[in-house]
Amino acid sequence: MKSMSLRLRLFLVILPPLFVVSALLGWWRFEVAQETSEELFDRSLVSAALAISRDVAISEGDALSPSTRRVISDAGGGEVFYHVTGPGGVYVTGYAYPPRPETPVARDLPFYYFATYRGEDMRVMRMIENRTIGTLTGDTVVTVWQRVSDRRAFARELAFRAAALIFGLMAALALIIWFGVQIGLRPLNDLEAAIRRRSPEDLGPIRRAVPHEVSDIVSTLNRLLGQVQDSFEAHQAFISDAAHQLRNPAAAILTLAEALPHVHDAAERAHCEEQLVDAARKSARLSEQLLSLERLRYDESMGMAPFDLNTVVEDVCRAFAAKALSRDLDFAFAPSEEPLLVLGNSVLVGEALINLLENALKHGGGEMTAINVRTSSDEEGFMITVDDDGFGIPPDKISTAFRRFSQLQYGEGTGLGLAIVEQVMVRHAGRVDLVPSETGATFCLWFPRVAQA
Numbered sequence: 001m002k003s004m005s006l007r008l009r010l011f012l013v014i015l016p017p018l019f020v021v022s023a024l025l026g027w028w029r030f031e032v033a034q035e036t037s038e039e040l041f042d043r044s045l046v047s048a049a050l051a052i053s054r055d056v057a058i059s060e061g062d063a064l065s066p067s068t069r070r071v072i073s074d075a076g077g078g079e080v081f082y083h084v085t086g087p088g089g090v091y092v093t094g095y096a097y098p099p100r101p102e103t104p105v106a107r108d109l110p111f112y113y114f115a116t117y118r119g120e121d122m123r124v125m126r127m128i129e130n131r132t133i134g135t136l137t138g139d140t141v142v143t144v145w146q147r148v149s150d151r152r153a154f155a156r157e158l159a160f161r162a163a164a165l166i167f168g169l170m171a172a173l174a175l176i177i178w179f180g181v182q183i184g185l186r187p188l189n190d191l192e193a194a195i196r197r198r199s200p201e202d203l204g205p206i207r208r209a210v211p212h213e214v215s216d217i218v219s220t221l222n223r224l225l226g227q228v229q230d231s232f233e234a235h236q237a238f239i240s241d242a243a244h245q246l247r248n249p250a251a252a253i254l255t256l257a258e259a260l261p262h263v264h265d266a267a268e269r270a271h272c273e274e275q276l277v278d279a280a281r282k283s284a285r286l287s288e289q290l291l292s293l294e295r296l297r298y299d300e301s302m303g304m305a306p307f308d309l310n311t312v313v314e315d316v317c318r319a320f321a322a323k324a325l326s327r328d329l330d331f332a333f334a335p336s337e338e339p340l341l342v343l344g345n346s347v348l349v350g351e352a353l354i355n356l357l358e359n360a361l362k363h364g365g366g367e368m369t370a371i372n373v374r375t376s377s378d379e380e381g382f383m384i385t386v387d388d389d390g391f392g393i394p395p396d397k398i399s400t401a402f403r404r405f406s407q408l409q410y411g412e413g414t415g416l417g418l419a420i421v422e423q424v425m426v427r428h429a430g431r432v433d434l435v436p437s438e439t440g441a442t443f444c445l446w447f448p449r450v451a452q453a
Contacts, residue, residue, distance in 0.1 A: 034155040037154045056142075081117070087138025110126075110127050312346045329369060352445060364441075372386070390440045431446050
């Protein structure tokens, strides 16, 4: 399934919160519009009441002048009803029956309340003043009221205007974000184009100016390219070394095979055949070790299962005992008294132990008399120890001994045994140590307890 583009992802991340904020802002603006309209309309009622009171006083109770009516209508924002009574409650002007308040009205202060007038909700303002109308002096009551629906319509209009403005701003902001993200991602597009133009052989680091937020990605990619290049170079070096190492036994087999038909003496022919078999055996062993080394480096599918280290070591020692005894060597195995459960690959561990034993057999020298194998444990892990009383390995030659195709002295080995041992232990999160000893060589294969079943 195709993943969402980064541009659309950023758009969807940025815009929805803005829509939520705009919705909250619109709701707040609607509430403010209602409060504002109420305040404005209440002030217009006060203005209308003052204008009516002034006009009544000036005209001594006559009907309102046309100019005052126009002012009331313009200032009210809708139809305004009024009712005026003079001193003694005498009707002066206006509509006959005004809405009545449920509570007494304070003097000299505008008093607001809601009431129903002719089946409609009204906002009413009543004001009591001491006035002289003609020859009468006393309290003049001015009542002014207006439809609530007119006020709400005005509030809705204010809210709709604000909503239209917010919607326009959000639409403009969405366009800005959409094209702004495209412009902001242009360095990534340039980086992608630069990587696409590279050839498979070009594994050098990417040297291109990128935004700070992407610099870590480029650094990680450069590190990965460096690791791939190192792995590729190591692989090429391994192939070159393997071809060089296989050339000698292949040439020996070819030489012996070409010479064999021309040998007529039975004893010499038997010796030549024995040499041919031995050369073929060495070539097969070298090929097997090369495949084992590559499988350890690149094959991650090798299964791990719990097994008893004592059992694997004992099986290997039983198979190797005949070869050691044929050399007139003392060969002994001392297992641990307790089971040593390890989580790993028993075949690989056995291969590592065989390489250590064959390494001792081939490079221990003619003075070597014994090879000992034992298993043990401590608080941190389990050990397989292989020691002999042969030539040993000088401390300054340890790194060379574990290098592929390297030999401390000329012999019949391939130079891969210890390299395979090291790779096996790396696969099992362990290590191989060359323990200092007075005579011979002592190797210790260490397995951590965290890897046990």
